[in-house]
Amino acid sequence: MSIFGKIMSAIFGGQPASAAPAGGAAPGSAPAGAAPGASTPASAPMAAVDVAAIVDKAVAAHKGEKLEWRTSIVDLMKALDIDSSLAARKDLAKELGYSGDMNDSASMNVWLHKQVMSKLAANGGKLPPEIKH
Numbered sequence: 001m002s003i004f005g006k007i008m009s010a011i012f013g014g015q016p017a018s019a020a021p022a023g024g025a026a027p028g029s030a031p032a033g034a035a036p037g038a039s040t041p042a043s044a045p046m047a048a049v050d051v052a053a054i055v056d057k058a059v060a061a062h063k064g065e066k067l068e069w070r071t072s073i074v075d076l077m078k079a080l081d082i083d084s085s086l087a088a089r090k091d092l093a094k095e096l097g098y099s100g101d102m103n104d105s106a107s108m109n110v111w112l113h114k115q116v117m118s119k120l121a122a123n124g125g126k127l128p129p130e131i132k133h
Helices: 003-012 015-022 051-060 073-079 086-095 105-122
Strands: none
Touching: 003 051, 003 086, 003 105, 051 073, 073 086, 073 105, 086 105
16 A cells, blocks of 8 residues: 555545545555546545544654654655654655655655645645644
8 A cells, every 4th residue: 555545545545545545556646646536436425534533633643752743754654554764755755746846854844744634634634724735
């Protein structure tokens, strides 16, 4: 399963996660997934999922760790028990079609967080108002 698929599965309980990898393994498949009707219909009928409630509950399970998932892709991945290593984030960046310098991890992380939040919203995730997507 793709890294983004794991994120989707953790948030949505598996339904859209099966749609994300089915869109294709090409790095550009996730951004293009919203345009073709191939993977969108699987997630379109779902009711909105409160992303904050789900991730906040996951964060609570990480007692003693302050995870700022609303602003950090690393903390989001940690909260969801997904590998947040630089290698994993580079794989996620490739998967989502990042074209910037992957050695500039700060810029890549900001881009990744924005993309993941945007894609969660596009797939029926209800984001808190402070998260711009």
